[in-house]
C-alpha cells in the first residue's frame with residue numbers, strides 16, 4: 001500500500017506540473033510528501049508559482065489563482081484515475097474570463113472520455129456546453145427543469161445577457 | 166453594556182427585516198438571541214425565509230441566497246452605525262444578475278453617506294460605479310493602477326466584454 | 331460508462347417527478363440563485379450513497395424530503411433514480427444499463443434498488459468502488475473544495491489521493 | 496469623513512510608488528486574477544492597524560514587503576499611507592485632513608505616523624475607535640465573510656454586533 005501510494009503521488013505530481021503550466025500559461029507547480037514521515041501518514045505539500053512571480057506560499061496566491069491551482073490538482077488526480085463523469089458546481093466563479101477560457105479548453109479535451117455536468121452563472125461556460133438545461137422556480141419553492149438554447153438563457157437566468165453585454 | 170447590546174440587537178433586527186425584504190423582494194428574516202442565556206454570552210440566531218419558500222435552516226439556503234442574507238445582515242449592522250467607507254471584495258461573485266441589480270440599487274442609496282470601493286469581475290457592478298480603476302501586471306508580478314473607462318475594461322480584464330456579451 | 335438519466339421525485343425542491351437526460355460531452359446547468367441547481371448535485375451524491383448531512387446541507391436526514399411551500403403540502407417520501415449506460419462494462423456487472431434508486435420516508439425507513447431489485451446501501455457503494463464514483467471521490471466538485479484542497483489541514487487532501495490510488 | 500488617497504510603496508505586489516485617488520460615491524476596482532486587487536484591500540487594513548497575518552494572508556509579517564520577482568529585486572521596506580478628508584470632524588482631531596502612514600522594515604522594525612508625526616500603532620487604532628473603521632469592523636468585507644457570518648460558530652458574528660453597539 002505504501003508503494004502504491006508513493007507511485008500515485010508521483011503520477012499526480014507529473015500531471016500537476018503539466019496541467020498547472022497549461023492553465024497558468026507557464027509558471028511551475030509541485031507536490032511532495034512531508035519529509036521523514038511515513039508516506040501513509042505524511043502531509044502532502046503543495047507548491048505553486050505563477051509565471052513571472054516568485055515562489056510564495058499557497059496562502060499568498062490570489063483567490064482566482066488558488067481556485068485554478070486547486071482545479072489543476074483535481075484534474076491531476078482525475079488523470080491518474082479518470083472518473084466516468086464529473087459534476088462541477090460554480091467552480092468558475094472566482095476566475096476571470098481569460099482563465100475560464102483555458103479551463104474550458106481543458107474540460108473539452110477531457111470530455112472525450114468523461115461526461116461533464118457544469119453548474120454555472122457564467123456565459124462563457126454556457127457557450128462551451130453541448131447541452132444546456134435551465135432550472136426554474138416559476139411556482140415559488142418548486143423546481144422544474146427545461147431545455148434551453150443559448151438565446152433564451154436570459155429568461156432563465158434573468159438579465160444574464162443584457163447584464164453582461 | 167447589557168442594555169446597550171440588546172438595544173443594538175433590536176435595531177439590527179429591525180433593519181435586517183427590512184433590508185432582507187428589499188434584497189429578496191419579499192420573504193422574511195429575523196435575528197434573535199439564544200434564550201435563557203446572558204445576552205453578553207448568548208448566540209445570535211439567524212432565520213431567513215425567501216419569498217414563497219418554507220422556513221428552512223440557514224444551511225439549506227442556496228449559495229447565492231446565503232450570500233445575499235449575509236449581505237443583508239452586514240448592511241443592517243452598517244445602518245446602526247454607518248462607517249464612512251466600505252470596501253467589498255468580490256461579494257457579488259455568487260449572485261445572479263437579478264440579485265446583483267438589487268444589491269447595487271441598495272449600494273447606490275447608501276453611497277450618499279458612505280464611500281464604496283468595490284472589487285469585482287462583474288460587468289454590471291462596473292457599470293454602476295462612478296469611477297473605475299484597473300489593476301494590471303504588465304511586468305509580471307508588479308502591480309500598477311490605471312484609470313479606465315467602461316469601454317477599455319476588456320483590455321484590463323481580458324475578454325470580459327466579448328466573453329460575457 | 332456514462333450517466334444517461336437522473337430522475338427526482340420529492341427530493342428537496344423537486345416535489346414533481348422530474349427527468350434530466352444526459353448526453354455525452356458537456357452539459358451545463360443554469361438558473362437564478364436558489365432555483366435548485368445544487369440540489370441536483372445533492373441528489374446525485376445521495377443516490378450514490380452519500381449520507382452525511384454536512385455534505386447534503388441539512389441537519390436531519392428528513393430534510394432531504396420536500397418540505398412543502400406556501401402553496402404545496404410537504405411530501406412523505408424522497409426518491410432519486412440514476413441510470414447509467416454501462417455498455418463498456420466499467421462496472422463488471424453484466425448489465426448494459428444500471429439503474430440505481432434510493433428512497434427515504436419520513437418514518438426514517440429507506441429503500442435501495444439496483445435495476446429494480448431491492449438491495450442494501452452497501453451494494454450500491456460496493457458497485458461503484460474502483461470507478462472513481464464513490465460519493466466522496468473527486469467526481470463531484472464544488473467551490474468550497476478549493477479551500478479544502480489547499481488548506482493547511484491536509485487530511486481531506488490525503489483522502490482524495492488515497493481514492494486515486 | 497471619506498478616503499481621499501491611498502499610497503503604496505513596496506507593499507506586496509506594489510514595488511513602485513502607487514497612488515489611488517478616491518472620489519465620493521462608488522469606486523470599482525477591476526483586473527485579471529492575481530493582479531493585485533485584494534492586495535489593495537490588505538494595504539488599507541494594514542495601515543488601519545491590522546496585524547494578524549491570518550487576515551493579511553501570510554505567515555510571517557515580513558511577507559507584507561515586496562518579495563521581488565524574476566526581474567525585480569526584493570525591497571527592504573513596505574510603506575502604505577492613507578489620507579482622509581475630515582472636514583466633518585468625524586474624528587474630532589481638529590485636523591481637516593488626516594494622513595496615516597505605516598512602515599515595516601525587513602529587520603522587523605515598524606514606524607507609524609499621523610500627519611507626518613511619529614506615533615504608536617495604538618494612536619492610530621484609538622483614533623478610529625467609534626468611527627466603525629477599526630481593522631476588524633464591518634467596513635472591509637470579503638466573500639469569505641458570508642460563511643463566517645452565517646456559520647454555527649457564532650463568536651465572529653457576536654464580534655461584529657459588539658462593534659456596532
Ligand SMILES: Nc1ncnc2c1ncn2[C@@H]1O[C@H](COP(=O)(O)OP(=O)(O)OP(=O)(O)O)[C@@H](O)[C@H]1O
Nearest residue numbers: 227228229342363364365366367368369395396397
Ligand atoms: N427539503 C426541502 N424542501 C423544499 N425546498 C428545499 C428543501 N431543501 C432545500 N430546499 C430549497 O432549495 C433551495 C436551494 O436550492 P439550491 O441550493 O439548489 O440553489 P442553487 O440553484 O444552487 O442556487 P445558487 O445559484 O444560489 O447556488 C433553497 O431555497 C431551499 O429553500
Ligand SMILES: Nc1ncnc2c1ncn2[C@@H]1O[C@H](COP(=O)(O)OP(=O)(O)OP(=O)(O)O)[C@@H](O)[C@H]1O
Nearest residue numbers: 062063064507528529530531532533534560561562
Ligand atoms: N510580498 C509580496 N511580494 C510580491 N508579490 C506578492 C507579495 N504578496 C503577494 N504577492 C502577489 O500578489 C498576488 C495576489 O494578488 P491579489 O490577491 O491582490 O490578486 P487579486 O487581484 O485579488 O486576484 P483575484 O481576482 O484572483 O482575487 C499573488 O500572485 C502574489 O504573487
Ligand SMILES: [Mg+2]
Nearest residue numbers: 227228367368
Ligand atoms: Mg448552488
Ligand SMILES: [Mg+2]
Nearest residue numbers: 062063532533
Ligand atoms: Mg482577490
